[in-house]
Amino acid sequence: MxxxxxxxxxxxxxxxxxxxxxxxxxxxxxxxxxxxxxxxxxxxxxxxxxxxxxxxxxxxxxxxxxxxxxxxxxxxxxxxxxxxxHNWKERAKRNAETVRQAFEGRDDAAAKRALKYYEKLIPLVYNNDKFGLRGLFRKAYSEWLGRNKPMVREVSKSDxxxxxxxxxxxxxxxxxxxxxxxxxxxxxxxxxxxxxxxxxxxxxxxxxxxxxxxxxxxxxxxxxxxxxxxxxxxxxxxx
Ligand SMILES: Cc1cc2nc3c(=O)[nH]c(=O)nc-3n(C[C@H](O)[C@H](O)[C@H](O)COP(=O)(O)O)c2cc1C
Missing domain, CATH: 3.40.109.10 (NADH Oxidase)
Known part of the structure; x- marks a missing residue:
């Protein structure tokens, strides 16, 4: 069929x-x-x-x-x-709020990790300047961190x-x-x-x-x- x-x-x-x-x-x-x-x-x-x-x-x-x-x-x-x-801040905030509600006041490792993702990691990657300089620094940093452990490499502005x-x-x-x-x-x-x-x-x-x-x-x-x-x-x- x-x-x-x-x-x-x-x-x-x-x-x-x-x-x-x-x-x-x-x-x-x-x-x-x-x-x-x-x-x-x-x-x-x-x-x-x-x-x-x-x-x-x-x-x-x-x-x-x-x-x-x-x-x-x-x-x-x-x-x-x-x-x-243009809307990355509002979206990250919204997602963090959803995570916070889903975890209902829990502050164990899983809850902290999920919140950290939207409150720290996403802003780190989405916050870009006109010439993409922040992204180049991120890229160099991720290459350095990735020497001995798995690391996401696609962190530049164009990535x-x-x-x-x-x-x-x-x-x-x-x-x-x-x-x-x-x-x-x-x-x-x-x-x-x-x-x-x-x-x-x-x-x-x-x-x-x-x-x-x-x-x-x-x-x-x-x-x-x-x-x-x-x-x-x-x-x-x-x-
Ligand atoms: C990102 C992308 C851009 C495309 N741009 C055009 C286009 O500008 N003009 C057009 O006639 N077909 C365009 N196509 C259609 C492809 O030529 C078509 O998908 C391919 O030849 C395979 O044929 P099919 O979709 O009938 O299977 C595009 C397809 C993709 C995925």
Whole structure:
């Protein structure tokens, strides 16, 4: 028996031309995004925003900023997946509060460790200056500490940036599968003018766009040929 999850994965394709006359319910996108917020994310900091572009005027501007790609031009809606950094203090505080409530006044080692994580470690890594100098010091320190014991090495400002994009990418994947489950198609895009898109949506300077996902119902010619993947043995390794 083929599981429904398998059929969702097998039938998802990046679609470059949607049927603009098909039924498209924007409420389905709203629900898919609700599911998206349940995606796993680094330290449950939820440093993301999902910007829906629905109005025809904004969609057409956004398609232009997606370099006029077909996948953007014919979409019924586009969702811009954004990694945020401005809110790390508030999120760390919120998580510390949740931990405090969960441990209900306990001050044993496990409770202290969990609180230390959000009150000391997270601020240590997320607190970055414009030029990333703090991050370079952290990196050097972690290399030094890691000489004789296991140590997390990805602590520079650009490492944090990668970390945020990982979580937002997982959210985008949840969204694309949720949309497929509802009978829609999507295309993830990284070919866009981020500066213009940020201005169009009024995003902050510090925001980073992970990808833009267009949505609609596929046309036959919107799927560019057979799916090609390299041989599984070249990418799946057992140790
Ligand atoms: C991060 C990312 C960026 C992508 N950017 C684009 C893009 O800008 N334009 C486009 O047409 N497809 C884009 N794609 C879609 C890929 O080309 C597509 O996933 C790949 O060819 C495999 O095809 P499939 O998704 O149909 O299995 C992107 C995919 C990913 C994951």
């Amino acid at each position: 083929v599981s429904s999850f398998e059929s969702i994965v097998q039938s998802r394709r990046s679609v470059r031309k949607y049927d603009e006359n098909s039924d498209f319910n924007h409420d389905d996108v709203a629900h898919a995004l609700e599911l998206t917020t349940l995606s796993p994310n680094s330290s449950n900091m939820q440093m993301w925003e999902f910007h829906r572009v629905i109005s025809p005027e904004k969609r057409s501007k956004l398609a232009e900023y997606c370099m006029g790609q077909n996948a953007a031009k014919t979409a019924n809606e586009l969702v811009v997946f954004v990694a945020t950094t 944090v940036r990668v970390c945020l994009h990982k979580s937002v990418s997982l959210a985008a994947m949840t969204f694309m599968y949720a949309m497929r489950d509802k009978g829609y198609d999507t295309c993830p895009m990284e070919g866009f003018d981020s500066k213009r898109v940020k201005a169009l949506l009024g995003l902050r300077d510090s925001d980073q766009i992970t990808m833009i996902v267009s949505c609609g119902v596929r046309t036959e010619e919107g799927v560019y040929g057979e799916r090609h993947r390299v041989q599984q043995e070249t990418v799946i390794k057992s140790h």
